[in-house]
Amino acid sequence: MYLSKLFIPLLKENPSEAKIKSHQLMLKTGMIKQSSTGIYSWLPIGFKIMKKIEKIVREEQNKIGAQELLMPTIQSAEIWKESGRYDDYGEEMLRIKDRQGKDLLYGPTNEELITEIFRSSVKSYKSLPQILYHIQWKFRDELRPRFGVMRCKEFFMKDAYSFDLDDDKAKESYNKMFFAYLNTFKRLGLTAIPMSADTGPIGGDLSHEFIILADTGESKIYADKRIFDIDINEHQNNQPSINNLRRKYDNFYAVTDDKFKKEDFTSKVNKNNQLTTKGIEVGHIFYFGDKYSKPLKCSVDLKDGKKVYVKMGSYGIGVSRLVGAVIEAKFNNNIMKWPESISPFDVVIIPSLQKKDDLNFEKSKKIYDFLKNSNIDVLFDDTEDHLSAKFKKFDLIGIPYQIIIGSKSGENQFEFKEINGKTDILTIEEIKNKLNKKINSN
């Protein structure tokens, strides 16, 4: 892609409405545009990053055997009346009437709908266990949206739902999701900690929030530092290994504000290991048994002919929120560096260009075509901005690798720079190999 052709409305100054760095950066680099309070349009660069995050989330869900489907954004109020949440959910639910006066709502979550789908098609214990998920827009009419895409009304979320026969099996599904989440966040270049949390309006008695550390986070957290030493790579994708991983995390104290008790913290965690900080919630998993299957009468027949309500859990990841969360975690010293796995481009060519027919343009074009033909997603800054202006620009856009075409390299040599890191003089082949290695390691 040539930069001159890319729809990327860059801003030089901070828009006055943005108060935190991820929001400012997303506006400055033309990733999003606010449409109304808490509602955003996603412009090409922002959309591309979000899609890459979505892809990783999807792959990790599929790995644990979850199956993707797609439920609508607009739901009928009927099933919500059945579960009792039509009244309980409150003002956060956006209620709509169609022209016949029928009560509809823009889905804030999907427990009711998935349960309705499941109960109408599954009748036998033989069909369990099952995990279903979708990645879809949600709407919650927040009292006060803020922080750009981190806390908005309309947001893109992966939500999964597990169906099991009994508590023990259900907890195995829960643990699978626990494992998938840790792998997902790791691939996004994030360190996420699972923490015991309150269940809120979803309900249930077992719940973990997955939190990444960031000063601007809304969640206050208390944890045992040793929790960061757990290596998920030591665990395989099978139930015993997954259960074992869950147990490892349970050994260390880690809670959010609402579950915090000072006595517990001081008695369970050695003073040197006590960590009190702030973080951003990027995922939340719940086990709530028959809370929805019972009122919605979602049961299956057992071997002996008896009926049992299915045991359910639900599992969310804020995909759109993650875009902002990654920036909060990765933006430092006014330089953004996207993890390779979700960068809007693999590499950018930054030439000094006086005129389009300059030798630098030919040299850039040569490596651009070569890399592009090698399936590398490359951006070519073909504008005539000053080189120094280009550097500033790409400090914000955050593409992790740069090829600089200026006066510091010979005819068949290229300056290859890792953003915020060191510069090497390499040949065209060496660059290709290096990039392929970086890309394929994700």
Place this chain on the structure above:
RNA sequence: CGGGGCGUAGCGAAGCCUGGUAUCGCGGCUGGUUUGGGACCAGUAGAUCGCAGGUUCAAAUCCUGCCGCCCCGACCA
């Protein structure tokens, strides 16, 4: 929803108190000079001052209503 604040060109601001038909920087466009950390010169385009009503000879400025947006709080992925 309570408290506070803001709305002037694509972006950031000044002007408003003390009414006289809009100013500056960035960005855009043209030409020239520059070229390794947001360069310089010259020229040029771009605003029914959030909307509606009122006061006045005259309203960005004063008054009323509405809309939109931001911040703090309570609440939440």
